[in-house]
Amino acid sequence: MSIVANDLADMATRAESEIAAAADEAALDALRVRYVGRREGEITKALKTLPSLPAAERPAFGAAANAARERIESALERRGGELRASALERDIAGAAADLTLPPRRVRVGRYHPISRTIREITRIFAGMGFEAVEGPEVEWDYYNFEALNIPPGHPARDKFSTLWVNAEGSMEVALAATGTGGRAVAEPSRRQPMLLRTHTSPMQIRVMEQRRPPVRVVVPGRCYRFEATDATHESVFFQYEGLAIDEQLSMADLKGVLYSFARQIFGSERKVRFRPDYFPFTEPSAEIAFDCFVCDGSGTTNAGRCATCGGSGWIEAAGCGMVHPEALRRVGYDPSQVQGFAFGGGVERLAMLLTGTPDIRLFHQNDLRYLESV
Amino acid sequence: MPSLKVPVSWLRDYVDVSVSSDEIAERLHMAGMEVDHVERTWDWDKIWVARITALERHPNADKLLLATVDYGDGRTRQVVTGAPNLAVGAIVPYAEVGAAYKDAHNDGTMAVLEPKKMRGIMSEGMVMSALELGIGPDHEGILLLDPQAPVGARLRDVLGETVIQFEIAPNRPDALSLTGIAREAAAILGTPYRAPAMEPLPHRLDPSLLVVRIEDDDACPRFTAAYLTGVRMGTSPAWMQQRLIAAGMRPISNVVDITNYVMLEIGQPLHAYDAERLRGRALVARLARAGEAVRTLDGVDRILRASDLVIADEERVLGLAGIMGGEDSEIREGTTEVALEAASFEPRRTRRTTDAHGLGGSGGSAAARRFALDLSPELPPLGLARAVHLLRELAGATVVGAVDVYPRPRQVPNVKLRFSDIGRVLGAEVGRDEAVDALRRLGFAYAELGDQLVVTPPAIRTDIGIPEDIVEEVARIVGYDTIPTRLPTGVLPLHERHPLERMRERVRDALVGFGLQETISYALIDEAWLRRLTPDGSPLAPEPLRVTNPTSAQQEIVRPTLRASLLDTASRNMKHRKGLAIFEIDPVYLPRPGDLPEERWTVGVVLCGLAEPVREGETWLTPERVFEVSDLQGVIDGLHRATRSGRGTPEVGAPGLHPGRSWRLVDGARDAVVAGQLDPRVAEMWELPPATFVAEVDLALLLASVRPNAALTPPRYPAAWRDLAFVVDDATAWRDVETDIRAAGAKGGLEDVALRDLYRGAQVPAGKKSFAVRLTFRSPAGTLSDADVDRAVAKIEARLLHRFGATIRAS
Numbered sequence A: 001m002s003i004v005a006n007d008l009a010d011m012a013t014r015a016e017s018e019i020a021a022a023a024d025e026a027a028l029d030a031l032r033v034r035y036v037g038r039r040e041g042e043i044t045k046a047l048k049t050l051p052s053l054p055a056a057e058r059p060a061f062g063a064a065a066n067a068a069r070e071r072i073e074s075a076l077e078r079r080g081g082e083l084r085a086s087a088l089e090r091d092i093a094g095a096a097a098d099l100t101l102p103p104r105r106v107r108v109g110r111y112h113p114i115s116r117t118i119r120e121i122t123r124i125f126a127g128m129g130f131e132a133v134e135g136p137e138v139e140w141d142y143y144n145f146e147a148l149n150i151p152p153g154h155p156a157r158d159k160f161s162t163l164w165v166n167a168e169g170s171m172e173v174a175l176a177a178t179g180t181g182g183r184a185v186a187e188p189s190r191r192q193p194m195l196l197r198t199h200t201s202p203m204q205i206r207v208m209e210q211r212r213p214p215v216r217v218v219v220p221g222r223c224y225r226f227e228a229t230d231a232t233h234e235s236v237f238f239q240y241e242g243l244a245i246d247e248q249l250s251m252a253d254l255k256g257v258l259y260s261f262a263r264q265i266f267g268s269e270r271k272v273r274f275r276p277d278y279f280p281f282t283e284p285s286a287e288i289a290f291d292c293f294v295c296d297g298s299g300t301t302n303a304g305r306c307a308t309c310g311g312s313g314w315i316e317a318a319g320c321g322m323v324h325p326e327a328l329r330r331v332g333y334d335p336s337q338v339q340g341f342a343f344g345g346g347v348e349r350l351a352m353l354l355t356g357t358p359d360i361r362l363f364h365q366n367d368l369r370y371l372e373s374v
Numbered sequence B: 001m002p003s004l005k006v007p008v009s010w011l012r013d014y015v016d017v018s019v020s021s022d023e024i025a026e027r028l029h030m031a032g033m034e035v036d037h038v039e040r041t042w043d044w045d046k047i048w049v050a051r052i053t054a055l056e057r058h059p060n061a062d063k064l065l066l067a068t069v070d071y072g073d074g075r076t077r078q079v080v081t082g083a084p085n086l087a088v089g090a091i092v093p094y095a096e097v098g099a100a101y102k103d104a105h106n107d108g109t110m111a112v113l114e115p116k117k118m119r120g121i122m123s124e125g126m127v128m129s130a131l132e133l134g135i136g137p138d139h140e141g142i143l144l145l146d147p148q149a150p151v152g153a154r155l156r157d158v159l160g161e162t163v164i165q166f167e168i169a170p171n172r173p174d175a176l177s178l179t180g181i182a183r184e185a186a187a188i189l190g191t192p193y194r195a196p197a198m199e200p201l202p203h204r205l206d207p208s209l210l211v212v213r214i215e216d217d218d219a220c221p222r223f224t225a226a227y228l229t230g231v232r233m234g235t236s237p238a239w240m241q242q243r244l245i246a247a248g249m250r251p252i253s254n255v256v257d258i259t260n261y262v263m264l265e266i267g268q269p270l271h272a273y274d275a276e277r278l279r280g281r282a283l284v285a286r287l288a289r290a291g292e293a294v295r296t297l298d299g300v301d302r303i304l305r306a307s308d309l310v311i312a313d314e315e316r317v318l319g320l321a322g323i324m325g326g327e328d329s330e331i332r333e334g335t336t337e338v339a340l341e342a343a344s345f346e347p348r349r350t351r352r353t354t355d356a357h358g359l360g361g362s363g364g365s366a367a368a369r370r371f372a373l374d375l376s377p378e379l380p381p382l383g384l385a386r387a388v389h390l391l392r393e394l395a396g397a398t399v400v401g402a403v404d405v406y407p408r409p410r411q412v413p414n415v416k417l418r419f420s421d422i423g424r425v426l427g428a429e430v431g432r433d434e435a436v437d438a439l440r441r442l443g444f445a446y447a448e449l450g451d452q453l454v455v456t457p458p459a460i461r462t463d464i465g466i467p468e469d470i471v472e473e474v475a476r477i478v479g480y481d482t483i484p485t486r487l488p489t490g491v492l493p494l495h496e497r498h499p500l501e502r503m504r505e506r507v508r509d510a511l512v513g514f515g516l517q518e519t520i521s522y523a524l525i526d527e528a529w530l531r532r533l534t535p536d537g538s539p540l541a542p543e544p545l546r547v548t549n550p551t552s553a554q555q556e557i558v559r560p561t562l563r564a565s566l567l568d569t570a571s572r573n574m575k576h577r578k579g580l581a582i583f584e585i586d587p588v589y590l591p592r593p594g595d596l597p598e599e600r601w602t603v604g605v606v607l608c609g610l611a612e613p614v615r616e617g618e619t620w621l622t623p624e625r626v627f628e629v630s631d632l633q634g635v636i637d638g639l640h641r642a643t644r645s646g647r648g649t650p651e652v653g654a655p656g657l658h659p660g661r662s663w664r665l666v667d668g669a670r671d672a673v674v675a676g677q678l679d680p681r682v683a684e685m686w687e688l689p690p691a692t693f694v695a696e697v698d699l700a701l702l703l704a705s706v707r708p709n710a711a712l713t714p715p716r717y718p719a720a721w722r723d724l725a726f727v728v729d730d731a732t733a734w735r736d737v738e739t740d741i742r743a744a745g746a747k748g749g750l751e752d753v754a755l756r757d758l759y760r761g762a763q764v765p766a767g768k769k770s771f772a773v774r775l776t777f778r779s780p781a782g783t784l785s786d787a788d789v790d791r792a793v794a795k796i797e798a799r800l801l802h803r804f805g806a807t808i809r810a811s
């Protein structure tokens, strides 16, 4: 080996010891530039002398330069690894954060319990093939009442204390308020007075008018009643309506759909009760209730009478029934070919139960302290 | 729904109730007779019918006795009592320890019986007075029960009046009576129904005594009447008074009480006239004539409408038919001759007249409430015969004659169906025998013709007309709980949810994701709110829809804007917090002539007060910062990015908002977005801080501006970056600068422009500002060389100089 090549080895040895002594990444970087830098590094400079060497020495010199470079680079890598490792160790050994300090908080957005409940309802019914559709809140008397077998003067109108709307240029609604009951009764002077729908059932008619069987829809939406407001009653509230029409549908299918719904919402251990009821637009009609999940249907809790179910042990969930043949005929369906069922229930009722909300008025008050708690 | 109170002891007159009151209530409820509640004097839970088996003097007290009671199944107890009226063998109420009772020594407040030593001897319970039971004032002695009462029975099953309150469906006026409920109970229990005693009525009447005439047989299809003499007015017997009270009516006199009793019992309202006061000895059902008036029993003088059906004599109106009688012809003390009316009236006319004269509702006329329903015309003769029977027995009356005017008898329908219809509708196998048995129990007549069934309902049922009605009747009796449950099979109807509704849910998710709280407010608002949306009160929205009969002035307007509701929500919440970020997605209602209003789905946003820290006062990491207009811009921008929507160029300024810090994005003739800082004068009106920001987004326009999904494959070649700072006039809008940079850099591979800094101050001349931007370059074809990028930057610099006179500060 030539003297020059020995010099290279010495340089590598020197570099190795300097690298091993490098105190930090910056010192290491400086050594990297000094010894193996592409432009001005010692190895590069040495190689630049190569052409001036006698041809016979060149291979040995080149090999020595490469060996020196490899030694230096591996020393750099080793030391770099050591420095990183010790930096990590220092960091790990460093002061612990006080994790009990308040965090950097994110703003948490929340759904209103009503919209959350409506989503849950439509999700469950979607799983049973019911498409969610919506319809107008301001409605004609025809869809809200007449098409549902509730002509003017029908006693069933008593159940639906109606808010009437007087749109400019549309129609006159003569009102005669009763002296004692406070209920106003409309005497329509035109065929179609306008009102705020008292239930989502008008959509039964609208959907059937627009579609041919088979039909399976669920209709969530806002409804209105002339009603004094208290902890369980609101003048503005939400309902969900269901409608299924096909060639072979029966009360058993209706029962199955609502049983499934009740259990998906309130748990599979819920018992469900089905009893006769009356609606002018279904025949036969029924009411579905499930056993109270607060008192397990007993009607009493440790605190006495169960407040959730009023002591009956049952929570009424929905009114329902087989669509009245007259309603089918009215929309051009042939009741001898198709039949179906309909159901309707209150969204707030479910939302109150799901969120433990004690007073229906909280939903519309929008006190953020309440909304952030549910 | 019409309600009916049914005392169970009264019900037992017509049907043997072999089960407990609770059970019959439950079974009636489950068969469709909705039970609102069952009420009792009180529960009498631990009070029994007991016999006194031994009686001896208390060894330590003269006035006390030791009574041994047997209360069945060999259970005996010794109680200490001071009652003077006890004897061995007496049947008495015995209260166990733990029973609730009225404490006679403590003003009758409820107490729970505890074991008590009286003069050294333990009393294991108590024998009870009427006062202690809460059924009367008597506390002189123990209540002595019927000697036949079964020892060991619960007292409530022997003595306690249980009243079941029903809510009867409006299509079942036949069930709105004691006998109606009894018929249902008999059908459910499968036991016979016993009709009450009726007087056979002579079908003739001397016209010199009474003439009955119907002038409008649509309004009055049937009019029956009886003429009675020798009536002795007085009070009704105690049992009748008690039943009336239990059923919620007030006893008045024997004749009035009988008409009320029969109304409750049979379901047919009746009216009794003093026959000697009928001019022309006539009862005429006719429409009122112009100008006629009557003073009704409540003392009100009523001007009649031509559509009001009245009962008149030959000269004047006597009363509103089926609603309320008149003062003139009313029976009174001394009346001996009575004309008794039992008639049918058309329900809708009755309802209109009732409402027009303010006699509806629970405080109005009980008869009118019944006549508003479709009462069967078969009821009047039944009610009349029953009332005459009671008048003879309880008021000494003799019936002289009766008349029945029924010009066009109503046909009872025959309903044809197939047995298979029952299974088809119910989805349940109901046996043929089971089905006809249910109908038989309900009193339906039927004929079987092969698979065909022809059914005739009882004449008093007016709710039966189609096969489905018959199916329901069968199902009610068989029990809805026997219907199986299954899920519908068949082809799934496939429809997509309406795109607008899908968009709405995406927007809801996005805004919740941004950290905003969703609110839902009343769709009906106060008109005054609409005048508080602009500094001068001028309207923001078109003339709104109005509720003609609002529950209150605060809910009169069908809202044409979400803004008022959102500001109200913000205002109420800002009374107890320093910042909020809320949104609501709901329709606004915009009137259209001659049609339903447009229900325009709108997204409303309010940012107000402190933006940070999220938790009030927690400034250790995050200094306090109030919302700025850029926060609202961020929400709208985020909404657009989350839904890949948005188009057009906003204009500065919008009504009700700060003229220089608001914008509107017009799309066609409509505002797609209106947003900005609330006009501070408006904010003041709502007691909101100046830092209040509002946005309204038209959901349909947002949907219309959605761009198609363009999936991006991550680029293959690396990007190059350059920073650039330049000085422009202060008035220069960033948007213009950005647009020009993008245009100039497009060919050179400019991918993005980000604003790094905006600087005004000592480093730049007055009236100028400096923008610092980071430019990102990338080519889809390969790695860009430094020279390529330098060329692109030079082009951009040249454009900035040319368009804005920009001075380049650094690059």
Ligand SMILES: [Zn+2]
Pocket (backbone or CB within 6 Å): A292, A293, A294, A295, A296, A297, A298, A299, A300, A306, A307, A308, A309, A310, A311, A313, A314
């Ligand atoms: Zn409960």
